[in-house]
């Protein structure tokens with residue numbers, strides 16, 4: 001199938017050719033024709049499926065070709081809500097790239113940066129507004145934005161927005177949008193009952209699209225668990241990173257732990273950076289840019305900060321800590337094994353994390369190789385009914401040099417109250433899923 005057959009305008013097709021896209025991804029093939037017809041969409045798609053283009057392309061076609069209007073200086077016509085500022089920035093970047101031949105006026109609104117430049121941009125006038133819910137509420141409060149002209153509302157990563165506690169903000173925002181003649185496209189990786197309820201409240205007979213099985217990961221990803229004592233995780237991580245020079249995204253559970261980890265890696269001579277919620281926007285943008293350009297080889301991230309990171313074809317993801325909820329494992333691993341490329345997902349698992357590992361195996365419905373790395377065998381093996389810990393140095397390298405073997409305290413990481421709350425909430429949902 002080609003983009004031409006989907007019915008997109010020539011100016012968009014030209015931009016896609018310039019981006020090097022030759023054919024639509026499954027979510028694009030399914031969503032674009034329905035979106036161009038003006039239907040509401042309920043689309044199940046994760047990061048990495050091409051979902052951003054799946055909504056940006058029909059949005060641009062509608063606003064700038066099919067229903068082109070003389071510019072209304074102050075009223076945006078489309079609103080894209082995203083959970084994080086990174087995702088907002090990436091959506092903005094995509095909209096500009098795909099719309100480069102259309103004279104698109106778009107801006108982003110997110111927290112962590114000054115209000116005034118955003119107020120100025122809104123005053124100058126935009127048609128497409130990409131925003132995180134919290135900061136948009138601030139602008140609504142001080143009347144610097146007028147949402148009464150919104151024709152298309154897009155909720156990107158709706159499940160994550162709900163997880164982050166944005167439901168009341170989303171409902172408030174909805175109260176400021178016109179009800180009539182509005183089109184809504186909701187994208188979400190999972191469809192928990194809360195998402196369905198939200199959709200039922202404000203969407204009109206949405207077309208439902210599901211491109212990949214929920215909670216599935218690419219078949220090209222190899223999963224590997226290294227059982228290890230919590231106190232030796234850092235040494236093992238250093239060992240793995242020193243014996244494999246490929247670009248790696250390392251996941252930590254806490255902001256503090258991730259920061260500390262990046263500093264230790266840096267000290268050991270590995271070019272690394274951390275990305276998490278306590279970093280300023282410019283620090284995050286720089287870290288991501290450095291990682292993408294290859295200046296930084298190891299990026300340490302927390303789950304929330306990593307959401308929506310547009311990183312392609314990452315060869316390796318290492319879970320320094322297992323996520324508190326199994327679904328987050330799927331989100332993390334979604335960064336590797338894309339588009340048929342081989343990917344490796346390595347998890348360092350201590351005895352304390354057995355329960356999380358069991359949940360992940362249940363969710364993936366597949367076995368994960370459990371291999372202790374020589375020199376890092378745990379003093380207490382994992383107790384997983386069917387797991388057999390095989391002492392093997394998976395990377396075929398000599399044991400870790402002595403300097404890297406000093407025992408360290410743990411990752412300083414209790415989960416945050418928010419994560420604990422999220423786990424409780426998700427725990428409730430998990431009971432409804434097939435084991």
Ligand code: AMP
Pocket residue numbers: 020021022023024025028046047048049050051052053310312
């Ligand atoms: P997303 O799921 O929107 O985060 O997109 C994942 C990545 O796929 C991004 O880097 C896009 O630039 C890229 N992408 C999206 N659609 C296509 C396509 N049809 N062909 C090739 N790459 C694409």
